Amino acid sequence: MLEQIISNVRVMGHHPLKDVGVADGKVVFVENSGAAKEWTANAVVNGEGGVLLPGxxxxxxxxxxxxxxxxxxxxxxxxxxxxxxxxxxxxxxxxxxxxxxxxxxxxxxxxxxxxxxxxxxxxxxxxxxxxxxxxxxxxxxxxxxxxxxxxxxxxxxxxxxxxxxxxxxxxxxxxxxxxxxxxxxxxxxxxxxxxxxxxxxxxxxxxxxxxxxxxxxxxxxxxxxxxxxxxxxxxxxxxxxxxxxxxxxxxxxxxxxxxxxxxxxxxxxxxxxxxxxxxxxxxxxxxxxxxxxxxxxxxxxxxxxxxxxxxxxxxxxxxxxxxxxxxxxxxxxxxxxxxxxxxxxxxxxxxxxxxxLALEGYGIREGAPADMVLFRERTERDVLLHKSETRTVWKRGVMVADTRIEREREIVHHMKDRGEDHR
Ligand SMILES: [Zn+2]
Structure with a gap:
């Protein structure tokens, strides 16, 4: 059983889209999207074609x-x-x-x-x-x-x-x-x-x-x-x-x-x-x-x-x-x-x-510590141009930050303040 799959991502900007499996704090596979279907995971994060970099x-x-x-x-x-x-x-x-x-x-x-x-x-x-x-x-x-x-x-x-x-x-x-x-x-x-x-x-x-x-x-x-x-x-x-x-x-x-x-x-x-x-x-x-x-x-x-x-x-x-x-x-x-x-x-x-820093085993590849950051931009150039505001960050396989969720919370909060939340 995998802890997570981060699906549909561009690893270091490359094509085609990949799925990255994580277990025990490590990357256990990097495969073409959809190719790893036999795996089941506790959580799947859909990267929606975004760029995934090592931390x-x-x-x-x-x-x-x-x-x-x-x-x-x-x-x-x-x-x-x-x-x-x-x-x-x-x-x-x-x-x-x-x-x-x-x-x-x-x-x-x-x-x-x-x-x-x-x-x-x-x-x-x-x-x-x-x-x-x-x-x-x-x-x-x-x-x-x-x-x-x-x-x-x-x-x-x-x-x-x-x-x-x-x-x-x-x-x-x-x-x-x-x-x-x-x-x-x-x-x-x-x-x-x-x-x-x-x-x-x-x-x-x-x-x-x-x-x-x-x-x-x-x-x-x-x-x-x-x-x-x-x-x-x-x-x-x-x-x-x-x-x-x-x-x-x-x-x-x-x-x-x-x-x-x-x-x-x-x-x-x-x-x-x-x-x-x-x-x-x-x-x-x-x-x-x-x-x-x-x-x-x-x-x-x-x-x-x-x-x-x-x-x-x-x-x-x-x-x-x-x-x-x-x-x-x-x-x-x-x-x-x-x-x-x-x-x-x-x-x-x-x-x-x-x-x-002489880090050992750094990178997004099998066996490496699952230290990663996901941007929602589709190209590395866009990541830099936008100084991407939406970032999801993993340290040894644990999600430690997700600014997209924070932003959604902020927007809802803001709408409530203005009485615009009609849900
Ligand atoms: Zn200095």
């Missing part, structure tokens, strides 16, 4: 500093201003405050189809390990909704903020999944890189950097990161967010850097909402766009994923925890407007991001 993967987000707009007296004027403003606000973060805002992001993200997430929790003398502990607690308590990876992230620098080195190691002891690094906070880049690579090596953890977040072509810490990745034999286990300075390099130099990143198996995470908002503003005329060169990187074989980074704070006073919104923004600003580009973008939210 969306959010590879780079900050939970404990989300939703700060009402606490800000002004908007940030630069990256360093955003860091300073947030450091000030962090002084009065409490555990329940961090938990509440983090949970709000997670719930929104799940409604939007996210089934896996990697968050960067801050480690510094201001917060100590409280943000780490909050994230690790959430990792357990939201397991039924999504799988959360926690990065120990030294936002204030490791050597610039004495005490952080020790806290980083404690954070890994507490159970963080990933060692975080940041290339633009400590005065000595090599000292910083040496520390985080050695910590990752000591505890056999992957690394995830905030790197080269500027428009300055001379900021090329990513080259050092790639070289060290090969020295330490960590190919495929190192990621970097932002890396926007590559977008300001001359083409031939950017190509050489991209080839090196490809060779070192570095995953790049573009964070368009933050990058577009913060970068370029130092240019008094002809402002640069400030994105990493997505197409060039992909042409050279680099795995590129898309992240939200922040939700409503000084770094990014926008966002509603929706990966489709971020992908749409990248489509507009990175000239990715074609039909194939829509598939490429959805691939970056799913398959590419799953490689960043």
């Amino acid at each position: 969306l993967v959010e590879p780079h987000i900050h939970l404990e500093k989300a939703y700060l707009l009402t606490r800000m007296e002004k908007e940030a004027e630069s990256l360093q201003d955003a860091i300073r403003m947030t450091a000030d606000m962090k002084k009065i973060f409490t555990r329940s405050d961090m938990r509440e805002r983090s949970l709000q992001v997670i719930k929104e993200a799940v409604r939007n189809g996210v089934t896996h997430m990697r968050c960067h929790a801050e480690v510094d003398p201001i917060l100590g390990l409280s943000a780490i502990e909050s994230a690790l607690e959430l990792k357990q308590s939201v397991r039924h909704l999504l799988d959360l990876q926690v990065v120990a992230f030294p936002q204030e620098g490791i050597f610039k903020s004495p005490g952080t080195a020790e806290l980083m190691e404690e954070a890994i002891h507490l159970g963080c999944d990933v060692v975080g690094g940041i290339t633009y906070q400590d005065p000595d880049l090599n000292e910083h890189l040496k520390f985080v690579f050695e910590l990752a090596g000591k505890y056999n953890k992957p690394l995830d950097f905030h790197a080269d977040f500027s428009d300055k072509p001379e900021d090329l810490a990513i080259v050092q990161i790639a070289k060290r990745t090969m020295q330490y034999g960590l190919q495929g286990r190192v990621s970097a967010g932002h890396v926007t300075s590559l977008g300001s390099l001359a083409r031939v130099e950017a190509e050489a850097a991209a080839e090196l990143l490809s060779e070192a198996g570095i995953h790049i995470i573009t964070l368009p909402a933050t990058d577009l908002y913060i970068n370029g503003r130092g240019d008094e005329e002809k402002p640069r766009r400030g994105l990493t060169p997505v197409k060039l990187l992909q042409e050279k074989g680099v795995n590129v994923a898309i992240g939200m980074n922040n939700v409503q704070n000084p770094f990014t006073p926008f966002g509603k925890a929706d990966p489709l919104e971020t992908a749409w923004l990248l489509a507009v600003t990175a000239y990715l407007g074609g039909e194939r580009d829509a598939s490429r973008l959805l691939g970056m939210l799913t398959e590419s991001a799953s490689r960043v």
Whole structure:
């Protein structure tokens, strides 16, 4: 007996329509529609020709500093201003405050189809390990909704903020999944890189950097990161967010850097909402766009994923925890407007991001965990164009969100309020 069949769906946009069977939290078959009639299921969800994707993967987000707009007296004027403003606000973060805002992001993200997430929790003398502990607690308590990876992230620098080195190691002891690094906070880049690579090596953890977040072509810490990745034999286990300075390099130099990143198996995470908002503003005329060169990187074989980074704070006073919104923004600003580009973008939210998180058995195929999101649009391009409002989300085979049902409830409620419900 099957738990569910999701019928008449386009799996990753392909024809013909498929039926997907789910039992014990796993996909047990993907067959042409109607071909699996001998099965009986507890529930059948008719996908009506809509696109079924594996659960969306959010590879780079900050939970404990989300939703700060009402606490800000002004908007940030630069990256360093955003860091300073947030450091000030962090002084009065409490555990329940961090938990509440983090949970709000997670719930929104799940409604939007996210089934896996990697968050960067801050480690510094201001917060100590409280943000780490909050994230690790959430990792357990939201397991039924999504799988959360926690990065120990030294936002204030490791050597610039004495005490952080020790806290980083404690954070890994507490159970963080990933060692975080940041290339633009400590005065000595090599000292910083040496520390985080050695910590990752000591505890056999992957690394995830905030790197080269500027428009300055001379900021090329990513080259050092790639070289060290090969020295330490960590190919495929190192990621970097932002890396926007590559977008300001001359083409031939950017190509050489991209080839090196490809060779070192570095995953790049573009964070368009933050990058577009913060970068370029130092240019008094002809402002640069400030994105990493997505197409060039992909042409050279680099795995590129898309992240939200922040939700409503000084770094990014926008966002509603929706990966489709971020992908749409990248489509507009990175000239990715074609039909194939829509598939490429959805691939970056799913398959590419799953490689960043090193997820095993990811995808819609027999034996894989039944983590899926169903859109009612018939094509991937429409999913992106409409930033689809109707999404049904499954985590390990359990339906955890169905915005179509919510919308119907809202409409009925609205009609009742207006006395239009004559049933
Ligand atoms: Zn970030």
